[in-house]
Amino acid sequence: MLSQPNYREIKSSYLITKEAIELAKLQDIDTKKYKELLKSALEQVLDALGISFDEIRGIKKMDAFF
Numbered sequence: 001m002l003s004q005p006n007y008r009e010i011k012s013s014y015l016i017t018k019e020a021i022e023l024a025k026l027q028d029i030d031t032k033k034y035k036e037l038l039k040s041a042l043e044q045v046l047d048a049l050g051i052s053f054d055e056i057r058g059i060k061k062m063d064a065f066f
Contacts, residue, residue, distance in 0.1 A: 039053055
């Protein structure tokens with residue numbers, strides 16, 4: 001550490017805000033929000049490829065039957 005008069009020592013530390021993955025319980029996971037975020041991210045990529053998110057999920061459009 002520097003021992004100059006105009007410097008002060010700052011100790012590094014961390015703050016634990018969330019549980020580690022190993023400690024998380026299944027009921028702690030907000031699956032609805034997780035799916036919303038996943039859909040939002042994938043829709044942008046799939047839109048560029050001309051594929052709808054619902055097709056990936058297995059939801060057929062009426063066009064597929066004719």
